[in-house]
Amino acid sequence: MTNLTPNAGPHDAAFDAPHVCAGCDNAEAAAHAAGAGSGPGKPTVNRWEPTSHHSSRNGQDIDHIVVHYTTSRNIEGTISHFKHGSPQTSAHYLIGRDGALVQMVGDGERAWHAGNALMNARSIGIEHVAAVGDRIAEQQARTSAALIGWLMREYEIPKSQVIPHICVPRNTDCCGDLFAGFGGGVKAGAEAQRKALHAWMSSMGL
Template sequence: MLGILGSCSSNPYAKTNRIYKKQVKNFSKELQQFPTRENQNESALNYGDYWVGTTNFNMRKPNYVVLHHTAQDSVKQTLNTFTLPRTQVSSHYVVAKNGEIYHMLNDYLRAWHGGIGQWGNNTDLNSSSLGIEIDNNGKEKFTDLQITSLLKLLDEIKEKYNIPAENFIGHSDIAPSRKVDPNAYFPWKRLADAGFGLWYNEAELENLQLEAEFFKPNPLVINLNTRLTSRIPFIDKLVFPKIIPADFNIENALKIIGYNTSNLEAAKSAFKLHFIQEDLDQPFNAYDIKVLYLLYKKYL
């Protein structure tokens, strides 16, 4: 009876954990293969007479965090997916709906979570990032417990690896033509307010206009030749809007933020999914351009 109870309460992933440990052990053996003169003799390169090992090095660390939704029906399904060799997908962390965090891979090891993607000039995000999957089927809101746990996790990661705020991004950001996660319910502004990602100053939007908007014909324009300004005592208190120049280039602005614009419409959609989060099926409008302009100035 005790044996049966013990087996019921044991870790259901004990078998794959053993595989994990075996793979890590194999990697550690590779790290111990020092480039000695003996194993360089077979090379055609002109090595020196002896091997010299530097004393100044450490382990590589992640510099990005890529956030995902699992697009599956339960955290159990996701954990199973990430422990099946045939799936060829994984992440460093999985956050369940109840806020529980599953740390699936050492932070210094390379997870297979980003796939083909790009952010700025970085075309191998898997090698420089941590992947965090959040249990969500892609069509639902994230739970408060999830986001609370996620914020605590991000805080720990940011402090440990000194990751810049702007390097907390979404899967759809790095793969705009392939991915739409995390979905439009994801609270990017809440994360940005906590220091994970950048956001725009919403108050600045009220005083921002496109050049075409500002200079459009206005029947109420005062004719300065009538010298009416002397009759308007509040003229010196008027707040003039900031103008977005007519030559503001949307594609270049998206590139500066980090988006791959080889498919410009996909990049625009990914931007809207992250920063606008509504009217996602609509083309860029004046409001979207203003938000892009404010963010572009932050990323310069």
């Protein structure tokens, strides 16, 4: 779940590690221009729903992926909130239960999803449409794995830097029960949620 204080929160030393990828002001354009990565291309974006809820990365490299869930199965409500809601929040990508991929913020811009300004600047935020208690759906999982795999290749992001929102850290149990079948869940702590996400990634060939 995207935190409702998008750029609030103290500077956290856990995210001061050296950058993994060499970037520029527009990391997305730079990666495409350089022909970064190998393997399957970017999954098809089924809908582009641009929001004004974003800002500049100020030259920060993209070196993390943050995984969220929406707490609601209403994809249209989430899209509307990311466009018009208050306080202003957003994510780069939104994945429906049916596997539909919606993009709302370009990779080269900072989406307001992590509740931490530094992490917002250096990460891609992916929301999964799911109610409280829902596990990741089969078609949703396929799209998510394809997107995460492409982002990892495109921006040279190691698996260790693909994290659930709870690891930012914030006062959140996100990404909920998406990966409860792999040892995660709302009652699990940050490390258990991280291990569950990575176990799911392994099961998807990532």
